[in-house]
Amino acid sequence: MEKELLEREVKEIADSWKGKEGNLIMVLHQIQNRYGYVPREVSLVLSEILDVPLARIYEVITFYHFFRLTPPGKHTISVCMGTACYLKGGAELMTELEHLLCVKPGETTKDGQFHLEMVRCLGCCGLAPVLKIGEKIYGGVKKKDIGDIIAHYSEEAEAQVTE
Amino acid sequence: MPKIFVNNKEVEVAANATILDAARLVGVQIPTLCYYEGKAPIGACRVCLVEVEGARTLVASCSTPVIDGMKIHTNNQRVREARRTVVELILSEHEGSCQYCTRSEDCELKEIASHLGIEDIHYKGEKPVVHFDNSTPALVRDSGKCIKCRRCVTVCAEVQGVGALFPQNRGYKTMIGPAFAMDLDSVACVQCGQCAAICPVGAIQEKNDIDKVWAALEDKTKHVVVQTAPAIRAALGECFDYPPGTLVTGKMVTALRRIGFHSVFDTNFTADLTIIEEGTELLMRLKKALVEKQPVSLPMFTSCSPGWIKFAEYYYPEFLPNLSSCKSPQQMFGALAKTYYATQNGIKPEDMVVVSIMPCTAKKFEAQRPEMNSSGVQDVDYVLTTRELGFMIESAGIDFRNLEDGTMDSPLGISTGAADIFANTGGVMEAALRTVYELVTGREFPGADLRLGPVEGLAGIKAASLVITGTVPEWSFLENVEVKVAVAHGLANAANLLDQIKAGKANYHFIEVMTCTGGCIGGGGQPRYTDDSVRMARINAIYEEDAGKKLRKSHTNPQVKKLYDEFLKKPLGEKSHHLLHTHYHERDKN
Incomplete structure (x- = not known):
């Protein structure tokens, strides 16, 4: 993005919180809502606008798991590791996904299609083990199902749908 | 209560x-x-x-x-056991290299562990990822040794207003450092070294230049001279278990001679010279403003403290024209040693090695600034901190406490009391006023004992004013002018003062800024641990040194007079401009 445009956008967000104590975290929330993550250039601009050291901004971003430093994948796969899902094989699903996608939890695939993350309880323990892709919940998932589920979201599959 | x-x-x-x-x-x-x-x-x-x-x-x-x-x-038992567990857990993650860590003698963690009677660590902790940051000329950081106490974070952000260091990530993965795991040379660090002075362990230290100095001393083709900053004499003793505030000027000189320096000189000499150049510069600016009614950058700021210079270059570039163009005394010394002194003694500048003993880590950075080559080569070759000199004396097998007193060599070792007080916050201001006031009125500065109480001590921002009367004809435009001065130390205080000036809430003619709390006596290269009581002890010792001098005003230094007669000709003259003055440039923060 052009620096000028970026500065204008970031300034707009920062200005709405100007002078309010603890504004950094609120600004970062809005930044992430806007861009899906907190781009490095945005941190640099924010540091100037809010007069907060860059290292301080980076402290907040890296302290809270909520904030992201890299663009999110197109599809976020959340694997539940709550007690019920864990006992029913959540960890096995995670391992399979890591294997298939070649990423660790918290990472995004190179093609930007999938972001893998671990969550604690999605509130549907009766369906354990559970994983969520985007807003869709998959319950009672077995290791062998994973390949098919993923295939459904892969780029080629989507391309076919559009054709 | x-x-x-x-x-x-x-x-x-x-x-x-x-x-x-x-x-x-x-x-x-x-x-x-x-x-x-x-x-x-x-x-x-x-x-x-x-x-x-x-x-x-x-x-x-x-x-x-x-x-x-x-x-x-x-x-009690419960407290002791809990503390022991806490310290054992810290130790279990500490990649300390304790057998040969340079902090092994004054490591606070080691001392606490020993007081708690810890003989074994019951937790086999995973060791942290070790990242060694060697990127700056002044400081090194070793994340393996870091215990995440965050004192460096506090001093960097709150005392210095820089905020180069913050915790990154969380829990076990926490690392203290600049954003995006960058090295210090990539961020707006002023290299003041307060982090190194405050670190309880060996995680942040000055970059060690001792071996380079030993090598120079053994090189038969080199003429090696040393200069010592005024703040060293009131603190070096602490490396040898003297109480803070013990003056060891004479023993320091003897130790340096025994180490093998060909001449032992004093940064005080160029501190006196700084007063002549900077005082004249101030008067010229005032004349331009008051008589010629020309636009001129006032207030004028002192420029002795390299951390402050770098801070202004990063954070307040709009004030750069206000900084005195005078080099710091360290750099004036280097430039004169390799020109004036070298010519007098028939030595080529490239065959000379100038070593500085400084209370400061930012001086290591300053010596390497590309502007600091007026002699044709790097003017100051190596900078050692007070702590490094302490190590050097010890490793040379010199029994410091039993040394006889020595005296500095002439000509670059002759100085007045005004130069001594450069070490203290407010001291440069007092030294300048001693000379400027006398120049303008023909009378001695009226402060009791030549001092100006309101600019002394540990308050963060101090101010004073005096109305000038009875001026000599040349400076009559200053008759009845109320000269307003201010002093700030600790860069967060300096930033506060600068913001007030920017907002039009404060107005001064002349401002002294020192990077570190207390001035140079509290510098990042001074013996650990420096708190306010130690600062005051060193400050008082420096004033004692000043009071004990026969000559206490920079313009009465006979060798400085001789230097002008024989070499420089006049303050702010062509030679001065070339050797003693410099320029500054804005730096990008990120």
């Missing part, structure tokens, strides 16, 4: 006191690591745990306020 009991001893303390304050008041020692005098406690390290009767858990004494009737136990 609440009454509390510390180990059954009743004590009355201020209402806002913490348990730690109360304990110290009654002479009870509680170990601390993250605690930083005068700043809000963060309670991160947990080694200051104490038991409060009726409380469910042990509490961190640094961050727990006292309540009337509180019964506190600082040294």
Whole structure:
């Protein structure tokens, strides 16, 4: 993005919180809502606008798991590791996904299609083990199902749908 | 005022006191690591745990306020065991290389562990990822040794207003450092070294240049001279167990001679010279403003402190024209040593090695600035901190405490009391006024004992003013002018003052800024541990040194007069411009 445009956008967000104590975290929330993550250039601009050291901004971003430093994948796969899902094989699903996608939890695939993350309880323990892709919940998932589920979201599959 | 009991001893303390304050008041020692005098406690390290009767858990004494009737136990079985566990856990992650760590003699963690009687570590902790940051000329950081106490974070952000270091990530993965895991040379660090001075372990230290100096001393083709900053003489003794504030000027000179320096000189000499150049510069600016009614950058700021220079270049570039163009005394010395002194003694500048002993790590950076090559080669070759000199003396097998007193060599070792007080916050201002006032009025500066009380001491921002009367004809435009001066130390205080000036809320003619709290006596290269009581002891020692001098005004330095007669000709002249003055440039923060 052009620096000028970026500065204008970031300034707009920062200005709405100007002078309010603890504004950094609120600004970062809005930044992430806007861009899906907190781009490095945005941190640099924010540091100037809010007069907060860059290292301080980076402290907040890296302290809270909520904030992201890299663009999110197109599809976020959340694997539940709550007690019920864990006992029913959540960890096995995670391992399979890591294997298939070649990423660790918290990472995004190179093609930007999938972001893998671990969550604690999605509130549907009766369906354990559970994983969520985007807003869709998959319950009672077995290791062998994973390949098919993923295939459904892969780029080629989507391309076919559009054709 | 609440009454509390510390180990059954009743004590009355201020209402806002913490348990730690109360304990110290009654002479009870509680170990601390993250605690930083005068700043809000963060309670991160947990080694200051104490038991409060009726409380469910042990509490961190640094961050727990006292309540009337509180019964506190600082040294029972439960407290000792808890502290031991805390320290064992810290040690279990500490990649300390303790056998050969340069902090092994004054490591606070080691001392606390030893006082707690820790003989074994019951937790086999995973060791952290070791990142060694060697990127700057002044400082090195070793994340393996870091215990995440965050004192460096406090001093960098709150005392210096820089904020180059913050914790990154969380929990076990926490690393203290610049954003995006960058190295210090990629961020707006001023290299003041306060982090290194405050680090309880060996995680941040000055870059060691001792071996380079030994090599130069053994090189038969080199003529090696040394200069010592005024702040060294009031602090070096601490490396040899003298109490803070012991003057060791004479022993220091003898030690340097025994180490093998060909001449032992004094940065004080060029401190006196700085006063002549900077004082003249101030008068010229005032003349331009008041007589010629020309636009001129006022207030003028002192430029002796390289951390402050770098800070202004990063954070307040709009004030760069206000900085005196005078080089710091260290760099004036280097430039003169390799020109004036070299010519006098028939030595080529490239065959000379100039070593500085400084209370400062930023001086290591300053010496390497590309502007500092007026002699045709790098003017100052190596800079050692007070601590490094202490190491060097010890490793040379010199029995410092039993040395006879020596005196500095002439000509670059002759100085006045005005130069000594450069070491203290407010001192450069006092030294300048001693000379400028006398130049303008023909009379001695009227302050009692040649001092100006309001600019002395540890208040962060200090101000004074004096109305000038009875001027000599040349400076009559200053008749009845109220000259306003201010002094700031600690860069957060300096930033505060600059913001006031920017907002039009403050107005001065001349401002002294020192990077470190207390001035150079509290520099990042001084012996550890420096708190306010140590600062005051060193400050008083420096004033004692000044008071003991026969000559106490820079313009009365006979060798400085001779230097102008023989070499420089006049203040702000062509030679001065070339050798003693410099320029500054804006730096990109990120």
